[in-house]
Amino acid sequence: MCGIVAALAARNVQGILLEGLKRLEYRGYDSAGMAVLNEAGALTRQRAKGKVAALEEKLVHGALTGRIGIAHTRWATHGKPSEVNAHPHLARERLAIVHNGIIENFEPLKRELEGDGVVFESETDTEVVAHLIARAFVETDDLLAAVQTTLDRIDGAYALAVMHADAPREIVGARKGSPLVVGVGIDENFLASDALALLQVTDRFIYLQEGDVVRLSDNRGIEIVAADGSPAERPVHAFEHGDSAASRGEYRHFMLKEIHEQPAVIAATLEGRLSGSHVLESSFGVGARGLFERVAQVHIVACGTSYHAGMVARYWLEKLAGLPTTVEVASEYRYREVVVPADTLFVTLSQSGETADTLAALRYAKSRAKTSGYLGALAICNVPGSSLTRESDLALMTQAGPEIGVASTKAFTTQLVALMLLTLSLRKSRGDERETTLVQALRGLPTVLDSALAMDGPIAELSEAFAEKHHALFLGRGTQFPIALEGALKLKEISYIHAEAYPAGELKHGPLALVDADMPVVAVAPNDELLEKLKSNLQEVRARGGELFVFADEGVALTAADNLRVLHVPAVDEFLAPIVYTIPLQLLSYHVAVLKGTDVDQPRNLAKSVTVE
Ligand code: M6R
Numbered sequence: 194m195c196g197i198v199a200a201l202a203a204r205n206v207q208g209i210l211l212e213g214l215k216r217l218e219y220r221g222y223d224s225a226g227m228a229v230l231n232e233a234g235a236l237t238r239q240r241a242k243g244k245v246a247a248l249e250e251k252l253v254h255g256a257l258t259g260r261i262g263i264a265h266t267r268w269a270t271h272g273k274p275s276e277v278n279a280h281p282h283l284a285r286e287r288l289a290i291v292h293n294g295i296i297e298n299f300e301p302l303k304r305e306l307e308g309d310g311v312v313f314e315s316e317t318d319t320e321v322v323a324h325l326i327a328r329a330f331v332e333t334d335d336l337l338a339a340v341q342t343t344l345d346r347i348d349g350a351y352a353l354a355v356m357h358a359d360a361p362r363e364i365v366g367a368r369k370g371s372p373l374v375v376g377v378g379i380d381e382n383f384l385a386s387d388a389l390a391l392l393q394v395t396d397r398f399i400y401l402q403e404g405d406v407v408r409l410s411d412n413r414g415i416e417i418v419a420a421d422g423s424p425a426e427r428p429v430h431a432f433e434h435g436d437s438a439a440s441r442g443e444y445r446h447f448m449l450k451e452i453h454e455q456p457a458v459i460a461a462t463l464e465g466r467l468s469g470s471h472v473l474e475s476s477f478g479v480g481a482r483g484l485f486e487r488v489a490q491v492h493i494v495a496c497g498t499s500y501h502a503g504m505v506a507r508y509w510l511e512k513l514a515g516l517p518t519t520v521e522v523a524s525e526y527r528y529r530e531v532v533v534p535a536d537t538l539f540v541t542l543s544q545s546g547e548t549a550d551t552l553a554a555l556r557y558a559k560s561r562a563k564t565s566g567y568l569g570a571l572a573i574c575n576v577p578g579s580s581l582t583r584e585s586d587l588a589l590m591t592q593a594g595p596e597i598g599v600a601s602t603k604a605f606t607t608q609l610v611a612l613m614l615l616t617l618s619l620r621k622s623r624g625d626e627r628e629t630t631l632v633q634a635l636r637g638l639p640t641v642l643d644s645a646l647a648m649d650g651p652i653a654e655l656s657e658a659f660a661e662k663h664h665a666l667f668l669g670r671g672t673q674f675p676i677a678l679e680g681a682l683k684l685k686e687i688s689y690i691h692a693e694a695y696p697a698g699e700l701k702h703g704p705l706a707l708v709d710a711d712m713p714v715v716a717v718a719p720n721d722e723l724l725e726k727l728k729s730n731l732q733e734v735r736a737r738g739g740e741l742f743v744f745a746d747e748g749v750a751l752t753a754a755d756n757l758r759v760l761h762v763p764a765v766d767e768f769l770a771p772i773v774y775t776i777p778l779q780l781l782s783y784h785v786a787v788l789k790g791t792d793v794d795q796p797r798n799l800a801k802s803v804t805v806e
Contacts, residue, residue, distance in 0.1 A: 195280070195293040195800075196220040197373065198390045199263040199354040199364050201409045202381035207257050209383070210264035213390035214245045219447075219597050219794065219801040220293075220386060221268025224279035227252070228289035228356070229262035236289050236358055240279035244795075261364065263354045265291035268800040271299070272316030282320040284327035287358040292319040293386060294351035294371040295805045302346065322347060326355055336360040337408045337418070340367055344406070350549060350804060354384050362411040368401045371804040372547045372579065375399040375407055375415055377429055382409040388432050389595050396432040400578035430578065446793045448598035448687070452779050453646060455603050456639035459772075461592035462607045463635055466614055470629035474618040477571065478587040484569050485619055489536035490517040492567075494526045494554045496803070498601040498682065499542040499608060504675035505771045506612035513627065513768070514620045523550035524806075527557050533565035540571045540615070544596055544604035545802040546579025553806070555584055573611045575604050589614070598794045599801045600687050602779050605679065606642075609772045610635065634766035638773075644763040645776035651760060652777055655742060656784035658758075659690065659713055666704065667694040667778075668716045668730065670723040672771045677717055680778030687786040687796050697730035708739040710756075717778070719762070719770040720746040731757075744777050 196217025200206040210227050218225075225248040226240030237257050241247035245266055265280035272278035281289040296302075299318035306324050307313070313320055322343060329339035336357050350370025356363065366373055366384045376383035376391035376398055384407070385391050388398045401407060404420025405427070419425035444450035466476040474481050491510055493503035503520040510518040521529075523541075527550060539558045543551045558567055572585035575593045582588040591607035613635065617628050659665060665684060669677035674696040681692035695704050697716065708714065714734050718727050728751070734741055741757045746764045753759050765773050786793045 196266040197291045197386045199384040206262040214266050216390045221800045223267045223269045223274030225266045226279040227264040228281040229257035229259035231259045242276050263291045271318045278315045282323045284323035288327040290323040290355045292353040295349045297349040336365045340365045364409045367406045373401050399427045451603045456642040458593045460639045462610045470632050472617040488538045491538045493520040493540045494523045495542035498605045501675045501679040502608040508672045509616040523554040527554045535566040537566045542573045544575045546574040546576045546581035549806050641763050641765045652780040653784045659785045660788040665692040666714045668697040670697050673717040676771045683782035708737045714739045716743045717774045718745040720748050721767045
């Protein structure tokens with residue numbers, strides 16, 4: 194939810210930290226700040242409300258100079274967005290800290306510190322941690338030990354980086370519930386919430402594990418202590434995606450770039466996972482085959498866009514694999530007394546692999562594994578080394594590459610492809626004609642998506658009909674209902690237009706009352722078995738004077754009229770239609786947002802990775 198970057202280098206670190214913050218801004222953009230220890234041994238700090246650009250402006254007039262520093266871009270949880278609440282926070286003018294996450298027991302700890310005479314500057318939970326570490330440092334004279342002592346006292350989720358003027362060539366980091374990576378350089382090392390932040394200085398990373406505490410220092414290099422207090426060795430990974438992932442290239446926004454990357458990343462997600470005319474279930478990891486053979490039902494848990502992917506998969510798993518399937522948002526699942534029938538596969542979906550509710554749901558399911566019917570946990574995820582993949586029994590990585598736009602696009606369609614691979618792998622009748630046809634259709638999907646992207650021009654034109662509206666309704670049936678939900682989520686998230694989605698058959702049970710000339714209605718209408726029913730639902734809208742925008746196959750007999758616009762979407766196997774129909778809805782929300790002049794990649798109040806509950 195917030196972005197952390199820290200550097201211990203042999204050169205001035207301001208530029209490295211600033212570039213890192215720009216690359217992390219997708220994680221939060223309420224305020225930003227930086228602290229650097231200067232050559233005189235004093236902590237210097239600049240902070241600004243708003244985006245990293247505001248901090249950069251301050252640094253033009255008040256540059257920070259030094260070879261060690263920490264920086265932060267914030268998504269506010271405790272305390273409003275303001276300069277005084279911006280990180281880094283200081284304690285005793287000798288210690289600086291940046292923190293991502295929530296300290297749940299900060300109130301009693303704050304009272305305790307106030308009792309000791311500490312005066313707080315901000316409303317944040319982070320400042321409590323700063324003072325606790327500073328107090329422990331006085332006793333231990335060792336920054337790593339002081340951090341460990343403090344972490345023993347705090348509850349909640351965090352990633353943090355700390356430096357102290359009296360340990361001038363050390364940075365200590367820790368993670369529990371929020372991501373933190375070590376960037377391994379040559380005679381210099383770094384910390385960040387995401388490897389992307391450090392690609393300008395290194396392409397080698399250590400992904401810290403839950404409970405790890407790390408010390409970067411000149412004389413001892415990188416020391417990692419595991420949650421149980423023992424020294425730990427963690428592998429160094431080379432970053433695979435290259436630095437272009439962190440730049441917009443020729444595109445005006447990351448979101449547009451990521452929409453256009455979909456044919457390529459879907460091809461990458463399929464690569465090595467299909468053999469001839471069948472799916473290689475070994476792609477899901479060692480032991481997948483034995484486990485899949487026993488699966489009698491599936492529980493899918495996720496949040497937001499990932500949840501919508503799970504909703505599509507439910508139709509597939511039930512129809513193609515005959516498996517009873519439930520799909521639930523993680524924030525509800527984690528607090529429910531879930532009844533788990535025997536031989537249930539637990540599946541989580543997540544772009545980031547760090548979403549707090551999804552992780553908590555996985556841990557809840559695992560805690561019940563012995564007494565419930567769960568066979569095992571599978572994560573479908575986009576970030577290698579993320580908590581979700583490490584804590585699951587099986588993992589299938591989508592190959593979307595880094596997704597920077599807060600609105601999820603390519604992560605969603607690659608999840609759908611991964612879920613189709615799962616569906617085919619779970620079918621009892623493997624290798625039949627249905628699998629052959631679908632594998633062929635999957636192989637051809639990138640080409641179909643290229644054609645869907647060619648709808649960009651007409652959709653940009655269509656978007657004008659939405660830019661002045663305050664509400665919109667999205668309709669779909671069957672697998673297209675979750676696509677309608679996803680279309681509505683995209684529109685509201687980046688254009689701030691209130692949008693709702695309904696299964697079209699529900700219209701007459703209430704929402705029809707909303708329909709008038711000011712309420713554009715978008716319908717997704719592929720040529721499937723529910724098409725005729727959907728057409729009747731659309732007549733209900735037209736009869737009430739609603740303005741209809743229908744995305745349909747060429748073959749669908751719908752003729753444009755006064756209040757009916759039809760846009761043709763390339764035809765594809767009906768099971769893959771949800772993937773193809775997603776593209777025009779993504780483009781629609783994008784163009785409406787551009788017309789409205791909103792911040793497409795960093796919409797207000799949101800952040801990319803929701804690592805707090
Ligand atoms: O990283 P995750 O897939 O677990 O994130 C879940 C949601 O926060 C996410 O899909 C969110 O709804 C999207 N950014 C919306 O576009």
